[in-house]
Amino acid sequence: AQSVAQPEDQVNVAEGNPLTVKCTYSVSGNPYLFWYVQYPNRGLQFLLKYITGDNLVKGSYGFEAEFNKSQTSFHLKKPSALVSDSALYFCAFLSGSARQLTFGSGTQLTVLP
Amino acid sequence: NAGVTQTPKFQVLKTGQSMTLQCAQDMNHEYMSWYRQDPGMGLRLIHYSVGAGITDQGEVPNGYNVSRSTTEDFPLRLLSAAPSQTSVYFCASSYQTGTTNYGYTFGSGTRLTVV
Numbered sequence: 748a749q750s751v752a753q754p755e756d757q758v759n760v761a762e763g764n765p766l767t768v769k770c771t772y773s774v775s776g777n778p779y780l781f782w783y784v785q786y787p788n789r790g791l792q793f794l795l796k797y798i799t800g801d802n803l804v805k806g807s808y809g810f811e812a813e814f815n816k817s818q819t820s821f822h823l824k825k826p827s828a829l830v831s832d833s834a835l836y837f838c839a840f841l842s843g844s845a846r847q848l849t850f851g852s853g854t855q856l857t858v859l860p
Numbered sequence: 861n862a863g864v865t866q867t868p869k870f871q872v873l874k875t876g877q878s879m880t881l882q883c884a885q886d887m888n889h890e891y892m893s894w895y896r897q898d899p900g901m902g903l904r905l906i907h908y909s910v911g912a913g914i915t916d917q918g919e920v921p922n923g924y925n926v927s928r929s930t931t932e933d934f935p936l937r938l939l940s941a942a943p944s945q946t947s948v949y950f951c952a953s954s955y956q957t958g959t960t961n962y963g964y965t966f967g968s969g970t971r972l973t974v975v
Contacts, residue, residue: 850904
């Protein structure tokens, strides 16, 4: 079955340091990959997506992600973390002819001041 | 432009009661979905619709019904609430042109507790 995996339930990083939230995929064909963020007691907000083209995708709030076909990864990155980046992050892909999102289990990012 | 609107934001039900979670979008999106979010499990697809009059089951459809009589509205019905349906429910909508889907916009969620 096709899926995305987020191998880390929790990531802690110091403010000002670079951050990485990992996502690997097992999706046939050309995957449509997404990152969403969820702040406490809020809905999901779109960060960025990869469809085709450049492997480095830039998104909202200074985030970027690199699509790596050989490693089947789509890690989320930011050069300098902010305390306000602390949130739950989800990797997802579009699946099926009905184009529905399937999510990973989520990674809780905590940025320490 | 309100985006995706969900009501109510909070609800407590007794086991066996029924209710409808409302979802409306004003973006003329043809795709709409319902997800439930449970700790450590991400979001799981309950039902979805690719246009008015067309619905289908997702990963966890049991105990839920949907209908799509208009493009704007996609209500989720709990037929006989069970404690296992305690969760946070999200509605989402999207559109695509040709084969390009532009990603989903999510509502703010409904937190449901079944006692």
